[in-house]
Amino acid sequence: MSDLSVAKTAPTSGFDVAAVRQDFPILSQQVNGKPLVYLDNGASAQKPQAVLDAMDRYYREMHSNVHRGAHTLGDRATTAFEGARETVRGFLNAESTRQIIWTRGTTEAINLVANGLAPRLKAGDEILVSYMEHHANIVPWQMVAERTGAKVVPVQVTPDGELDLDSFNSLLGDRTRVLAITHVSNVLGTINPVAPLIEQAKALGVITVLDGAQAVPHFQPDVQALGCDFYAFSSHKVFGPTGIGVLYGKEQLLEEMPPYQGGGEMIERVSFERTTWNTLPYKFEAGTPAIAEAVGLGAAIDYLNGFDRQAMEAAENALLTRANELLETVPGMSLIGTAKRKVPVLSFKIDGLHPSDIGTLLDQQGIAIRTGHHCAMPLMDFYGVPGTARASFAFYNTLEEVDQLFTGLQKIQRLFA
Incomplete structure (x- = not known):
């Protein structure tokens, strides 16, 4: 049973993410029998119907x-x-x-x-x-x-x-x-x-x-x-x-x-x-x-x-806040990059797990992330890691999808505990 017992961040008023998601046809599909949770936006974002x-x-x-x-x-x-x-x-x-x-x-x-x-x-x-x-x-x-x-x-x-x-x-x-x-x-x-x-x-x-x-x-x-x-x-x-x-x-x-x-x-x-x-x-x-x-x-x-950009940015910040709240729910997970000002991107590692294994096992749960050096080898060398797992969020992602990511990571961590 997952432990996501920390207080949930309230959705941002003035930004209707459920309505926004209707504009992106690709988000309504299933992957490996699970609803798609697309968290690879830093590599390439999805396209609205417009x-x-x-x-x-x-x-x-x-x-x-x-x-x-x-x-x-x-x-x-x-x-x-x-x-x-x-x-x-x-x-x-x-x-x-x-x-x-x-x-x-x-x-x-x-x-x-x-x-x-x-x-x-x-x-x-x-x-x-x-x-x-x-x-x-x-x-x-x-x-x-x-x-x-x-x-x-x-x-x-x-x-x-x-x-x-x-x-x-x-x-x-x-x-x-x-x-x-x-x-x-x-x-x-x-x-x-x-x-x-x-x-x-x-x-x-x-x-x-x-x-x-x-x-x-x-x-x-x-x-x-x-x-x-x-x-x-x-x-x-x-x-x-x-x-x-x-x-x-x-x-x-x-x-x-x-x-x-x-x-x-x-x-x-x-x-x-x-x-x-x-x-x-x-x-x-x-x-x-x-x-x-x-x-x-x-x-x-x-x-x-067509959007209130301040409301959109606030919605994204809420995703990042929620993700940061959940970091301690996955034993052995550590974040690479904790700058005071950042967009909703999580690069992380989990003790004992290779990033590519994390990505493959999340994909089996319908969750898409990116793994590897992210075309930034000098930065990987600086942190002394061969690569990381990266979840990158967009304004059409939801707080529930943040929860699904961490529930998925907990399942993976338990497999190898």
Whole structure:
């Protein structure tokens, strides 16, 4: 018999999670004979019906290539495609759609920036990252550093999973050229204090790049208030389709950067003597874009904009609070990452159990989590673990699902006790 006897956190008033769940068809299914409890949102979030409908409508009513089509379907597709760009601009509070570049995701966005900034880097320059970065915000910088002679320098984290500000202050200096840091850790859930870090970096003329992949599902960033030079996120993390992401960039820097890829759309004129580039944002969008996916991302953001975001964040905080209340109900369970400010992500281990076994046994109970190193091997090395089990929550998860997770973990722990 499970012991979940701690006081339950009351649901947040003003946010009807039962009604929200009706918008997500996938959540109503059973897995292994059990109702699905989907707690792998940090890897990829589910899609509301509004997104599915928008993409279906695009393919049924307006599919055509965008720009330059001299026909009605081309006009419809272009209007929907560029309308989605405007939706993203508003979501990020960017000044202009010229600053919104479509990419395949956060990974390609960071690669684009790293390669675009390579001409600015030389031997002895330093690129500041942190130990909590996803590989996508480490490896591109290592590749560019190898080409240019620059050096990737990691900022330490504290044992509780916060950025070590003493380490940051000691490393930020005259040689720093780029600060590339995650807004929210995909492993720890830590919300980094990026605004003051950016302010410090900008005072030294450092270019700032934020990985926002794990932030945008939980709160709405304001790039003008943050003051960052670049901000990247992926559609599939924010309840939109896979295969598309966004890079926001300061217009002057984007103008100065060379194109990342060559081909159609990104050109103004091509000749064998000389090729000139298209204007922003198309300069960085070679080839036929992910049109339906852009439409789907726009629909996802429109869907989110229909909620009281403060109420949504409060509902997510209630999930995290409930999970923290239940930690002691599973003997041998320990949490990796206990920052004061974090989104509802639990990375944990249980004494005597391998993370992959935890994931497999939870799946047998219909509970989906992620296990492994979470594309954050340096952080795993810091904590001295090969990997963790990770439960990551979204606004459509319920307090009852938190209880089911811990009931499932108790069953597993008893099997191996």
